[in-house]
Amino acid sequence: xxxxxxxxxxxxxxxxxxxxxxxxxxxxxxxxxxxxxxxxxxxxxxxxxxxxxxxxxxxxxxxxxxxxxxxxxxxxxxxxxxxxxxxxxxxxxxxxxxxxxxxxxxxxxxxxxxxxxxxxxxxxxxxxxxxxxxxxxxxxxxxxxxxxxxxxxxxxxxxxxxxxxxxxxxxxxxxxxxxxxxxxxxxxxxxxxxxxxxxxxxxxxxxxxxxxxxxxxxxxxxxxxxxxxxxxxxxxxxxxxxxxxxxxxxxxxxxxxxxxxxxxxxxxxxxxxxxxxxxxxxxxxxxxxxxxxxxxxxxxxxxxxxxxxxxxxxxxxxxxxxxxxxxxxxxxxxxxxxxxxxxxxxxxxxxxxxxxxxxxxxxxxxxxxxxxxxxxxxxxxxxxxxxxxxxxxxxxxxxxxxxxxxxxxxxxxxxxxxxx
Ligand SMILES: C[S@@+](CC[C@H](N)C(=O)[O-])C[C@H]1O[C@@H](n2cnc3c(N)ncnc32)[C@H](O)[C@@H]1O
Numbered sequence: 001x002x003x004x005x006x007x008x009x010x011x012x013x014x015x016x017x018x019x020x021x022x023x024x025x026x027x028x029x030x031x032x033x034x035x036x037x038x039x040x041x042x043x044x045x046x047x048x049x050x051x052x053x054x055x056x057x058x059x060x061x062x063x064x065x066x067x068x069x070x071x072x073x074x075x076x077x078x079x080x081x082x083x084x085x086x087x088x089x090x091x092x093x094x095x096x097x098x099x100x101x102x103x104x105x106x107x108x109x110x111x112x113x114x115x116x117x118x119x120x121x122x123x124x125x126x127x128x129x130x131x132x133x134x135x136x137x138x139x140x141x142x143x144x145x146x147x148x149x150x151x152x153x154x155x156x157x158x159x160x161x162x163x164x165x166x167x168x169x170x171x172x173x174x175x176x177x178x179x180x181x182x183x184x185x186x187x188x189x190x191x192x193x194x195x196x197x198x199x200x201x202x203x204x205x206x207x208x209x210x211x212x213x214x215x216x217x218x219x220x221x222x223x224x225x226x227x228x229x230x231x232x233x234x235x236x237x238x239x240x241x242x243x244x245x246x247x248x249x250x251x252x253x254x255x256x257x258x259x260x261x262x263x264x265x266x267x268x269x270x271x272x273x274x275x276x277x278x279x280x281x282x283x284x285x286x287x288x289x290x291x292x293x294x295x296x297x298x299x300x301x302x303x304x305x306x307x308x309x310x311x312x313x314x315x316x317x318x319x320x321x322x323x324x325x326x327x328x329x330x331x332x333x334x335x336x337x338x339x340x341x342x343x344x345x346x347x348x349x350x351x352x353x354x355x356x357x358x359x360x361x362x363x364x365x366x367x368x369x370x371x372x373x374x375x376x377x378x379x380x381x382x383x384x385x386x387x388x389x390x391x392x393x394x395x396x397x398x399x400x401x402x403x404x405x406x407x408x409x410x411x412x413x414x415x416x417x418x419x420x
Contacts, residue, residue: 002040002041003038003039003040003054004021004026004038004039004041004051005036005037005038005039005057006019006020006021006026006028006031006036006037006038006039006051007019007035007036008028008031008032008033008034008035008036008037009033009034010033011032011033011090011093011094012027012094013094013097013098013379013380013408014027014029014078014408015029015078015079015090015094015407015408016028016029016030016031016050016078017029017030017031017032017033017035017037018033019031019037019051021049024047024048024049025047025048025049026039026041026048026049026050026051027048027049027050027051028050028051028052028053029050029052029053029078029137030053030071030072030078030081031053031056032060032062032063032081032082032086032090033060033090034058034060034061035056035057035058035059035060035063036056036057036058037051037053037054037055037056037057038053038054038055038057039051039052039053039054040052040054060082060086062082062083062085062086063081063082064080064081064082064083065081066080066081067080067117067149068080068148068149070134070143070145073136073143074134074136074137074143074145075134075135075136075137075139075143076134076148076150076407077150077406077407078137078406078407078408079405079406079407079408080406084112084116084405087402087405087406088110088112088402091110091400091402091410092108092110092400094379094408094410095108095379095398095400095410095412096108098379098380098383099379099382099383099386099395099398099412099414101383101387102382102383102386102387102390102395103386103387103390103395104386104395104398104414106395106397106398107398108398108399108400109397109398109399109400110399110400110402111261111264111265111268111399111400111401111402112402112405113258113260113261113402113403113405114260115260115405116405116406117149117150117405117406118149118150118151118152118153119150119257119258119259119260119261119405120148120150120151120155120257120258121180121181121182121255121257121258121259122178122179122180122181122255122257123148123150123151123155123159123178123179124176124177124178124222125145125148125159125176125177126142126175126176127166127174127175127176127177128142128144130163130166130167130170130174131144131163132144132145132159132162132163132166132177133145146159146160147159147160150406150407151179151181152181154181154186155179155181155186158179158186158188158212159177159179161188161208161209161212162177162179162188162190162209164205164208165190165203165204165205165206165208165209166190168204168205169199169203169204170199171190171192171196171199171200172196172198172199173192173193173194173195173196174190174191174192175191175192175193176191176222177189177190177191178191178222178251180238180249180251180255182238182239182240182249183239183240183241185212185213185236185238186211186212186213187212187213187214187215187236187238187251188209188212188213188214188215189214189215189216189217189222189229189251189252190214190215190216190217191217191218191219191221191222191227192216192217192218193218193219193220194218195218195228200216206232209232210233213231213233213236213238213251214231214232214233215229215230215231215232215251215252216229216230216232217229217230217252218230222251222252223252223253223254223305223308224305225304225305225306225307227252229251229252229307238250238251242287245290245291245315245319246318246319247287247290247315248311248314248315249285249311250285250307250308250310250311252305252307252308253284253285253305253307253308253311254284254285254305254308255284255285256403257403257404258403258404258405261401261402261403261411262403264401265375265401265403265411265413266287266288266291268399268401268413269288269291269292269348269373269375269413270291270292270294270295272346272371272373272415273292273295273296273299273346273348273373274295274296275295275296275297276296276297276345276346276371277296277297277298277342277343277344277345277346278292278296278297278298278299278300278344278345278346278347278348279299279300279302279335279338279344279346279347279348280292280299280300280301280302280348280350281302281331281335281347281348281349281350281351281360282302282303282331282349282350282351282352283301283302283303283308283312283326283350284303284305284308284312284350285303285308285311285312285315286301286303286308286309286311286312286313286315286316286324286326287312287315288348288350289301289312289315289316289324289326290312290315290316290319290321290324292348293321293323293324294321296323297323298323298324298325298342299323299324299325300324300325300326300327300338300342300344301324301325301326301327302326302327302329302331302334302335302338303326303327303328304328304329304330304331306328309326309327309328312324312326313326330357331351331356331357331360332357332358332359332360332363333359335359335360335363335364336359336363339363339366339367343368344367344369345369345370345371346369346370346371346372346373347364347369347371347372347373348373348375349372349373349374349375349376350375350376351376351381352377353377353378353381354378354381355376355378355381355382355384355385356381356385358388361385361388361389364389365389365391365392368418369418370417370418371415371416371417371418372389372393372414372415372416373413373414373415374386374413374414374415374416375411375412375413376411376412376413376414377403377409377410377411377412379410379412382412382414386414386416389416392418392419393416393417393418393419394416394417394419395414395415395416396415396416396417397413397414397415398412398413398414398415399412399413400412401413
C-alpha cells in the first residue's frame with residue numbers, strides 16, 4: 001500500500017478529515033482540518049480514496065490525546081482526538097453543509113452535553129465466539145473490547161460480568177449484549193438470534209449477575225415487535241423519578257442515551273408546545289408525550305412498538321393525565337385518522353434513522369399544521385424529508401443537541417413553520 005502526504009482542508013459528514021491527492025478526494029478518519037498527515041491508502045473507490053493516518057506531521061491546535069485504548073480500531077468514536085470546542089465547531093459545520101441542501105442557510109445553535117465520556121445510559125456490544133466487541137468502522141472485522149469509555153464504570157463492570165457469563169455458558173446463538181442504566185439499577189439483556197433450549201437450560205454462574213436486572217431476548221434486534229423478551233429476575237421494575245413524575249423503562253423500548261441532553265431536548269420541545277394541540281409521532285415509551293401534555297391543550301402519542309406503547313399507557317395512568325391519547329400503530333397509517341378527528345397546531349416528529357414515511361409527509365402537507373418540530377438522529381434523512389416539506393414549510397430554527405459526544409452522530413432539531 002502506498003504512503004502519501006496530505007493536507008486536510010475539510011471535514012466529511014462522517015467526521016473524517018478531507019484532503020486531495022492529484023485532484024482526487026481522500027477521506028482520512030481521525031485527521032482534523034488544518035493538519036498535514038502522512039497516510040496509507042487503504043481503499044480506492046472510483047472517485048474517492050480512504051486513508052489511514054500513519055503520522056501527524058503538522059497537528060491541529062485542537063488535537064488532544066484520545067483516552068480510549070481502542071480508539072484507533074473501534075468504529076464507535078471519531079472525535080476523541082480533538083477537544084470539545086473543536087467538536088462543537090466541526091459538528092455545526094457538518095450540519096450547516098448538509099442542511100443547506102434543504103435550503104436552510106441560517107445559524108445553527110448547539111446544546112452541549114455535560115460530559116464527553118461516561119454519558120451513555122445504554123451500550124450494545126456484539127458477541128462473537130463468546131467475546132464482546134464492536135465492528136471496525138465500515139468493516140466486518142471484529143474488535144474485542146474490555147470496556148467502553150462512553151459508559152460509566154459500573155456499566156463496564158456489568159459488561160465484564162456479562163462476558164464471564166457468556167464464557168461459562170457457551171450459548172450457541174448469542175448475538176448482542178445490551179447494558180442499560182436506569183438510575184441506580186443496571187439491566188443486562190442477552191440477545192439471541194433464536195431460541196436454543198439445550199444451551200439455555202442450565203445457566204452456569206447466574207450468581208455473578210444477581211445484582212443486575214437480567215433479560216434474555218430472542219430475535220433480530222431488541223426494539224422489535226417480533227422479539228420475545230424474558231425477564232430472569234423480573235421483580236426489578238427499572239423505575240425512575242423525573243422531578244415529581246413516576247416513570248418506568250421497558251428494556252426492549254427505545255430511550256434517549258444521554259440523560260442530560262435528553263432533558264434539555266425535552267425542555268425545548270415542551271416550551272414550544274405550550275397551549276398547543278399536539279401530535280407526538282414516533283413517541284417511544286411516552287415520556288415526552290407526558291411532559292408535553294402538562295402544558296399543551298392535548299397530545300396524541302403514536303408509536304408502533306407494542307411494549308413501548310404499553311409503557312406510555314402506564315405513564316399516563318400513574319400520573320393521571322387524561323389529556324393524552326396514545327395510539328399503537330404506524331404513524332403513516334394513524335396520522336391521517338387523527339387529522340380527521342382533531343385540529344392539530346404542532347406535530348413533533350422523532351423517527352428512527354430511516355426518517356419519515358412518504359405518507360406522513362404527504363399527510364402533513366395536506367393538512368393545516370402550523371408548526372413541525374422535527375427531531376432527527378440522521379441528518380441525511382432529515383435533509384431529504386425537509387426537502388419534501390420545502391414547498392409548504394419554511395425552516396426557522398436549527399439546533400444540534402450533542403447527544404453523542406466524541407462520535408459523528410448528533411441529534412438535530414429543525415423547527416418548521418407553514419408558509420403563507
Ligand atoms: C428515535 S425513537 C423516538 C422515541 C421518543 N420520541 C423518545 O424520545 O423516547 C423512534 C421511535 O419510533 C418508533 N417507530 C419506528 N417506526 C415507526 C412507525 N412507522 N410508526 C410509529 N412508530 C415508529 C420506534 O419504535 C421508536 O420507539
